[in-house]
Amino acid sequence: MTTMTADRPAAAAVPGGAVPGGAARPGQNFLTAPFAARTWREQGYLTLVLLLAPFAFTYAVFAVSFTAGIAVTVVGLFVAGAVVAGGRGWGGVYRGLARDLLDLDVAVPAPYVRPRGFWHTIGSLIGDATGWRALLFMFVTFPLAIAAFVTSITFLGTGLGGLTYWFWYRYLPEQVGADGAMHRGAQFGDAYFLDTPPRMALAALVGLLLLLCWPWVTRIFVLLFRVLTTALLSPTRASLRVAELERSRTGTVEDADARLRRIERDLHDGTQARLVAVAMQLGEAREHLAEGGDVAQATELVDTAHSSTKEALTELRELARGIHPPALDNGLGVALETLAARSALPVTVDVDPGVEADGRLTPALESIAYFTVAELVTNAAKHARASGVYVLVEATGGDASGSGSGSGPGSRSGGALRIRVRDDGRGGARVVAPDGSGLRSGLAGLAERVRSVDGTFDLSSPVGGPTVVTVTLPTTSPSGPA
Incomplete structure (x- = not known):
């Protein structure tokens, strides 16, 4: 996916926390x-x-x-x-x-x-x-x-x-040896x-x-x-981990605050404005009817208000879907199948049946997994010139370490959820800095969200493709928290 040109590298090391090393020498x-x-x-x-x-x-x-x-x-x-x-x-x-x-x-x-x-x-x-x-x-x-x-x-x-x-x-002083000679x-x-x-x-x-x-x-x-x-x-591993968690927490809080401001702006500029217009139209229709005015004109005002109400409901549904997709109420597998059906690209979804077994996935983890796949599929459709996307979601064992950026969850009793999204686009994807708006979109936003739950994020995107993004999220074991 060649999108992601407006993102910060999520794999960047924590400031002051780079792993020590030296340059390779021949x-x-x-x-x-x-x-x-x-x-x-x-x-x-x-x-x-x-x-x-x-x-x-x-x-x-x-x-x-x-x-x-x-x-x-x-x-x-x-x-x-x-x-x-x-x-x-x-x-x-x-x-x-x-x-x-x-x-x-x-x-x-x-x-x-x-x-x-x-x-x-x-x-x-x-x-x-x-x-x-x-x-x-x-x-x-x-x-x-x-x-x-x-x-x-x-x-x-x-x-x-x-x-x-x-x-x-020859500049040393002469000495007498045991043989009597100099x-x-x-x-x-x-x-x-x-x-x-x-x-x-x-x-x-x-x-x-x-x-x-x-x-x-x-x-x-x-x-x-x-x-x-x-x-x-x-730095010690503990100090690196603390610094990474602090940075991830800061980024997550800023991201959540920016999203709340965006929702507030959308409600204020969109839905609220439509509802105000509906109230004005209904009020005008009531005045026409109260004064014995033209019933046809009042009916037209009511029809307009009715149409505006339906448009407002549509906007509210879109906003709610951006917060929590209704399809997730039926499980992650169903939600991803629904997402694939709505995608502009052919998307193949392969979900391991064990992923949702025994309550391994919390609602927050399902939401992160869903939005991760949704963002990557959207990127492939908009920027990668791909002809198809393959999504694999599987449960792994206790070793949840990943090779990507961010700190891995390490060994966990409940294992991990591994998400691999592959497209056959032109490649060259990279993670770069955000635009300063405070909202981490694209890969940077995904990586911050993944690290906020102690997950890993790995991007492989050579020029010419394919692009493969692997996300590992720690899960909950049947016997308790991971």
Whole structure:
């Protein structure tokens, strides 16, 4: 369906909640790795982390000891809380280093929001999980930074030194060996000096091997930093879920408010105006009859009022159908069959008999499923140049996870309702921003509505088609809520 050009991507990640990750890297040759820009950026990262480590470690230790020591006071808890929250700033510094030098794009945790109330504020500051996780990162990475830099720079320095030893050994001071002779060069033990061509060649060979191993030793330590950065400095699953629910709830409330305003406007400008006209026409007819006027004219006024009344009733039915389709009173399957019969395109509907078994579907879920299919079928008819639409509605098991945007419902005892709508149109469907009216129509509205009940929304629409939209909605198990 190539509609949906006026929608916001429903699959957009929650602000500050992107899943951490890094850019994919092609494999590097063992011989050229020491000269790769990536290797030197990683060595630069280890160097900068080492420079930050003593200050970060001191801050982390101070935060723990100060918080414990100041807990006997009340006002001091604000200062301790500010110190804990300051860990967020340190986390931002480390995320910036990882992004700039390691190409590791870690999502930013949700910003701190101060709650109302004195004790709530103190508790939120002292218990700021993001701040404490950053402090833990600073504490854990202190010994790792020292070990990583020392090991890495040892491989690099020794490798370069051994590879160039044949050149600079002559500037070393002479020493007396165990044999009583003077030797110039590096000494190992009492009598082993690197002052002969074979031994210098051996030093160069060892240096070359150390230099070739240096990028991979560096990479091992960088991998540990990447894991720790992703684990401790990114948003937790719980915080991502909370942010997603808050965003979904806000969008749902705004959507509902906009729809109510639209219904109010339609009633005011349409049905109400017709009913006012009917009242005026009936009043005029009554005056004609009361004054003994022309009965034919009064009858004409009544006929006009009668026609206006029927038009008003039609408008009211359309408005009511937009709120709750009467066909849903007989179940989702019947409602979808009725929708298919009224569609401008041939629509094939396949509904799993188990969908409506044992009261799995609540009225709200039926309504979301119905309007989802209705919107997608309308889009296919208006924009996709499709010759037909296939709708599949089926009940799934406990695993209701989906691959689409939005947060999946996860594993549920009652399973899920899966809706797949496929058309053979020209494809190229996408979700873009709304027009600013406040009403999320099209795919953005569908995705917001689906996420409001903890569902998933997935769109696959390559250019040339076909377009397949898969919606997964959590359902209710026969034994209770899912």
